[in-house]
Structure formats: C-alpha cells, structure tokens
Amino acid sequence: GDSVTQMEGPVTLSEEAFLTINCTYTATGYPSLFWYVQYPGEGLQLLLKATKADDKGSNKGFEATYRKETTSFHLEKGSVQVSDSAVYFCALSDSAGTASKLTFGTGTRLQVTL
C-alpha cells in the first residue's frame, strides 16, 4: 500500500538557518503530494502541494519539488523564523484534490531559536 517516510525530529535550527525536511514516498500510480503544518494548539493546515512530476509547490517561503525519479518531496526554506516552529507532515493522495484519502508521514517537529 501507499506509505510516506519523513525524517525524524526534532529539528532544531537557529533563526535564518536553511531548512530541509526529507520526505520519500511509496505509491502505485501517480499520487499528489502535500506538506501540512500544525502549529501548537491548532489543526493541520495545507502548506503546499504538487500534483505531478517536476511540479514545485511553494508558500510562505517554503518550497518542495515532486521528484518522481527519487520518489521524494523534500521541504526546504532558505531562512527560517521563530514563527516557523511547528510540526510538519508530508502526505500523499491518489487524487489531485485533497478531499480524498490522505496517507501521512509521522511528522517532523521543527524548533527555531533566536
């Protein structure tokens, strides 16, 4: 079945550092890929998505590129801020819309310090 593997956290960075959170997936067919973010005390929010190979999703300075050849969707940000501290989830869906079944990774906690 489908699965998502992401790097274990926590990841601790200083403000303005470069961020990479690795995500790889296993799926049949051509899934859509997502990154969700969960801030403390809040529900998961869609951060960005990509629906086909070589697509790049981007939002709030974060970006991730759908790499079919390496089955990866790594999340990157050039300069993190304290406000980026949250848990990040990589996910896939067999449909372009997200109102269908999502398979999640285990989540990676990011802690950004001054």
Next chain:
Amino acid sequence: GAVVSQHPSRVICKSGTSVKIECRSLDFQATTMFWYRQFPKQSLMLMATSNEGSKATYEQGVEKDKFLINHASLTLSTLTVTSAHPEDSSFYICSVGRGGETQYFGPGTRLLVL
C-alpha cells in the same frame, strides 16, 4: 479556509464507558468528513470517511461497531467510541472537505481511557 472545531479538546473516561466527540465546520458546507487517529510519534491514520446523509466507509481494521460515526449535517459529524478501553487512548482528528477541495482539519481531541 474553513474553520473546524472539535469538542471536547480532551477527555478522560473510565474503561467501559462511551465517549462522543463532535466535529463542527463553522463556515463551510462539508460534503465529506474524515476521522483520523494519531498515536504518539506516529502518523495520522485514517479511520473512516463519511458523506453527509450516508453511512461512513471504514478503513480496514477499524471496527465500525466500536467507532460510530454520524454525519448528521453538512456542518456536524460525531465520533462515538463505545465501551472505551485503555488501548483506545489516542488523539482523534477530524477534517472536512467538499469534492476535490482542500481538506480542513480540526485541532484534535485527546482521549485518555483509564
């Protein structure tokens, strides 16, 4: 995006009792609602998908007689954990969607069964 609330945010109950968790979409007519559970340091696992006015579709391994889901309206779904046991202790999260659009997640309900 939609605002989704869950009530209660946390609940402690005795083994053998039933617990009802509400998921409300405050400003969004949700034709589809999803229920997930999350164990510590593990990913969100989809339990069931429900469409308004019809019976929920449960994922493999989820007992439909134990986890009763009622999608009563376009803004309300309830999950009832019947005869709860300590192994049911978990974090339960709902999300709402509307045909191909982004899923919006609630903040989750932490259940502890003593």
